[in-house]
Amino acid sequence: MTTFTHLTIAQALKGYRNKDFKPSEVVADHIKATEQLRPLNCYITETPEQALAAAKASDARYAAGTALPLDGIPLANKDLFCSKGIRTTAGSKILENFVPTYESTVGQNLLDAGVAFLGKLNLDEFAMGSANITSAYGYVESPWKRTGAEGAGHNSPKLVPGGSSGGSAAIVAARGAMGATGTDTGGSIRQPASFTGIVGIKPTYGRCSRWGVVAFASSLDQPGPFARTVEDCALMLNTMAGEDPKDSTSARIETPDFTRGLGQDIKGLRIGIPREYRPSGLNSEISALWDKGAAWLRDAGAEIIEVSLPHTEYALPTYYIIAPAECSSNLARYDGMRYGLRAEGKDLTAVYENTRAQGFGREVKRRIMIGTYVLSAGYYDAYYRKAQRVRALIARDFDEAFKKCDVLLAPTAPSTAFGWEEKPTDPVEMYLNDAFTIPASMAGLPAMSVPAGLAANGLPLGLQLIGKSFDEITMIRAAAALEAAAGFTATPTIMAA
């Protein structure tokens, strides 16, 4: 093999331990890949020197026999995770020059495990978006191209990688990093994983610390891993997860070894098929792939059970009250006084108003406006309280369903990736991208996307598994079985050499 960029994390760790190759060689290849893949605009900030320094330290530890769990693995970090001494923008102009003096807990956990971070990845501004087109640092391009009439040539339409973790998904799919961090508030890990043919896990709310992750909607935000295999995601999650005294919502629960879900049979596992995820207008290819996924799991010994989640259709409007409400509170901190952009103004109020007008993009402003309105005097009960009550019903639906089954199987996204120029202009239409991912977010449940096949247009499609609260292991067990049956080996058009 002339390049190491096609290795999985598990393969690289094995190679390091066997002294087949060294972290510094592997990381050097990934730095070359970073340069080659620059046209995709995956990174906001590249950190090759830090990556090489980390790799040299990893070389020494392997030589000394003191290697750490993910020693020498080249990863990339979503630019929503604060990184000590490295600019962290959250994809926003308002944080254009923000250099944190601390590291996020998840980032520190990975550094303590020996990883080499290649840089900070592009994302939708403050993680608000489903296509990575709201970033102040430009669109991210998916490495995939459609086949057929439009051709797979490099001049064919540029596609979105999904969002908000678009840079994370695109760089991992393009073999520029072995894995990446992401965050998922309403689908921001699972939907881009589906669009780019890789695996992404949103853990149970509270599994990974939110400390040092720029906040969007605090009751929903959850960090998680992207990688090209279920095993690699489990390895990353082992390191990312854990109780953190600095995040009062981080779960006081022991972190299990998530790889225990791998390589097990699924005989007798009860897989629930939620009937409300098949609305009349569902894309027929996605519907067929979902049936195929259920058949694969049945053939592997699982029992397929139809279940009902009656409040599914209300999850999306509920989310678009709760998430903007929390966003408007969280983003109140960007006032131009203590950090971030400060604009001129005739008085203090004008400084605030101009700072926020210049610093925030359109989607962020829109969500702050909605959030401010639904929390304002006279409307709080009608919107915000009402949404919290519906959220309780959505969570209750899952509780009922999980009395009959162990894991749910559903599509991840309602379509394949769309083109930069084909994006919906109506915000509500864009929000529908997350129709299948938001319900599990509202209930705080673990969920993941596994690549299951290609659509007729040559683009990947993922299937989603949703687990019981803090039962990622059973979800991973089903995901590994699905991965094995699907045998997804397709690769994107644009890849590191």
Added chain:
Amino acid sequence: MSLSEPEVAKVARLARIAIPPDELPAMTAEVNGILGWIEKLQAVNTDGVEPLVSVSGMTLPLREDVVTAGGCAADIVSNAPETMENYFVVPKVVE
């Protein structure tokens, strides 16, 4: 329900976001589109349902009331637009 342009301007003021008059019609239309769509929640019967505030289902932990950090004023002001002697410098508030 639908918001008028003056109502949207009022919300923008509450949110401390300057919206120039020529951008107000577009913002009003977008906000009303979203509000019209989330209106469908009113159809859900939530009688007797307690609002779900957090999915973690746990009480927030308390820690001992002791100093755990400090002595890092320079770090805290390091990203400020304007500082003096480790203080934030802000626009004049009182005339």
